[in-house]
Amino acid sequence: MSISGDEMDPGDGQEEKIFVTVRVRPLNVKEIAKNDVSDWECVSNNTIIYKNVKALTERSMYPNAYTFDRVYGCDSTTRQVYEEGVKRIALSALNGFNSSVFAYGQTSSGKTYTMTGITQYAISDIFDHINQQDDREFVLKFSAIEIYNECVRDLLSADATPLRLLDDPEKGTIVDKLTEIHLEDWTHLMELLAVCEAQRKIGETSMNEMSSRSHQIIRLTIESSPSEVSGVGSASILAATVNFVDLAGSERASQTNSVGKRLKEGGHINRSLLTLGTVIRKLSKEPNGHIPYRDSKLTRILQNSLGGNAKTAIVCTLSPAHAHLEQSRNTLLFAVCAKEVRTSAQVNVVMSEKVLVKQLQREMARLEHELKNMSGTTNDSEAIIKEKELQIQKMEQEIKELTQERDLARSRLDELLRAAGVDQKSVPWVC
Numbered sequence: 254m255s256i257s258g259d260e261m262d263p264g265d266g267q268e269e270k271i272f273v274t275v276r277v278r279p280l281n282v283k284e285i286a287k288n289d290v291s292d293w294e295c296v297s298n299n300t301i302i303y304k305n306v307k308a309l310t311e312r313s314m315y316p317n318a319y320t321f322d323r324v325y326g327c328d329s330t331t332r333q334v335y336e337e338g339v340k341r342i343a344l345s346a347l348n349g350f351n352s353s354v355f356a357y358g359q360t361s362s363g364k365t366y367t368m369t370g371i372t373q374y375a376i377s378d379i380f381d382h383i384n385q386q387d388d389r390e391f392v393l394k395f396s397a398i399e400i401y402n403e404c405v406r407d408l409l410s411a412d413a414t415p416l417r418l419l420d421d422p423e424k425g426t427i428v429d430k431l432t433e434i435h436l437e438d439w440t441h442l443m444e445l446l447a448v449c450e451a452q453r454k455i456g457e458t459s460m461n462e463m464s465s466r467s468h469q470i471i472r473l474t475i476e477s478s479p480s481e482v483s484g485v486g487s488a489s490i491l492a493a494t495v496n497f498v499d500l501a502g503s504e505r506a507s508q509t510n511s512v513g514k515r516l517k518e519g520g521h522i523n524r525s526l527l528t529l530g531t532v533i534r535k536l537s538k539e540p541n542g543h544i545p546y547r548d549s550k551l552t553r554i555l556q557n558s559l560g561g562n563a564k565t566a567i568v569c570t571l572s573p574a575h576a577h578l579e580q581s582r583n584t585l586l587f588a589v590c591a592k593e594v595r596t597s598a599q600v601n602v603v604m605s606e607k608v609l610v611k612q613l614q615r616e617m618a619r620l621e622h623e624l625k626n627m628s629g630t631t632n633d634s635e636a637i638i639k640e641k642e643l644q645i646q647k648m649e650q651e652i653k654e655l656t657q658e659r660d661l662a663r664s665r666l667d668e669l670l671r672a673a674g675v676d677q678k679s680v681p682w683v684c
């Protein structure tokens with residue numbers, strides 16, 4: 254697989270908007286059984302409209318048409334959602350840009366369904382790309398984080414002790430002691446994803462038998478360095494991460510009939526999503542003002558993806574059912590704000606000690622060479638000066654001799670004039 258310029262948009266350090274898409278899933282069996290109807294229609298590649306005619310005649314504070322980078326109706330495939338924009342963002346990590354792909358939406362709207370496909374398509378493309386490159390060597394590292402009830406957990410560790418978040422002046426927020434596993438191949442990926450799935454907190458609610466009760470971040474770190482055959486031209490080492498974020502779904506306790514444990518989870522989920530919504534809204538309206546990233550673990554961990562050094566795509570998922578109109582509108586409002594948010598991704602170049610030593614050695618050799626050339630030039634100049642000095646001495650000697658000869662000639666002339674009795678003053682050429 255080759256990555257074309259279109260797919261691997263460089264744009265180092267340039268601001269760009271978050272790529273926002275909306276995907277509507279089909280009505281599910283329960284919704285059909287309740288004779289619910291579909292409220293939404295994608296009328297073009299990027300416009301989705303509210304099609305409930307009765308409501309159109311009512312005065313509504315909500316818009317009835319929304320435009321995004323792409324919209325996908327209920328007959329769309331995850332492959333389409335991936336190929337038409339999300340892929341470009343995800344694969345930019347191969348070129349050293351941090352990137353993130355999020356799924357956001359109410360519970361049971363299709364976030365996990367969409368993100369599972371996107372994660373696998375993207376990592377499959379990353380493997381293909383790596384296999385076709387012989388001028389660079391790649392190392393892939395896999396890690397997985399879960400945020401459950403505001404606690405951060407390592408999905409690759411049997412130890413459920415919450416992990417601490419630390420502030421790194423260069424990298425931003427980092428998850429302390431997070432397991433990173435060297436990813437070998439496709440089979441290895443499938444094993445790791447299965448471990449994450451088994452570890453992730455899933456519970457049954459009345460809206461989704463397999464509801465994700467936590468936020469999940471699958472993180473792939475891609476490091477690449479010039480291979481032996483590539484020569485010195487491309488000496489940089491690139492390191493970037495791509496995050497695949499499957500958020501827990503926003504929900505109303507009344508709709509999910511939550512009590513006890515599920516209600517508590519729902520409270521945490523909604524609070525962190527509220528912070529995410531506030532962060533996105535503030536970034537879209539006053540990006541230079543105070544952004545409350547630190548109000549939730551989710552926004553702290555994803556700070557770079559939301560307004561910093563990253564390329565970001567958000568897939569907002571909707572249930573089409575009329576029963577979920579309010580939630581769908583909230584999701585669309587989130588999406589409207591998200592499309593105004595700008596990030597500015599930079600190529601992340603790192604130096605290994607080996608490369609650093611090599612570069613210093615090269616620089617020293619260059620300086621030594623320059624020094625030698627300079628001392629060569631100095632020697633030449635000294636020789637020229639010496640030669641000139643000799644010439645000057647010779648000329649001074651000649652002047653001295655000529656002056657002596659002139660004086661001798663004058664005195665002889667005086668003698669001759671005196672002997673001839675000629676008055677010297679009457680001879681004009683005798684001074």
Ligand SMILES: Nc1ncnc2c1ncn2[C@@H]1O[C@H](COP(=O)(O)OP(=O)(O)OP(=O)(O)O)[C@@H](O)[C@H]1O
Pocket residue numbers: 277278279281327358359360361362363364365366367461463464465466500501502503570
């Ligand atoms: N586009 C789609 N086409 C067909 N089925 C879908 C689609 N999206 C979701 N589904 C189905 O709908 C159900 C709910 O989807 P999913 O679990 O992905 O929702 P979710 O948004 O992740 O929910 P939660 O927030 O509760 O975890 C699943 O059975 C899934 O297979």
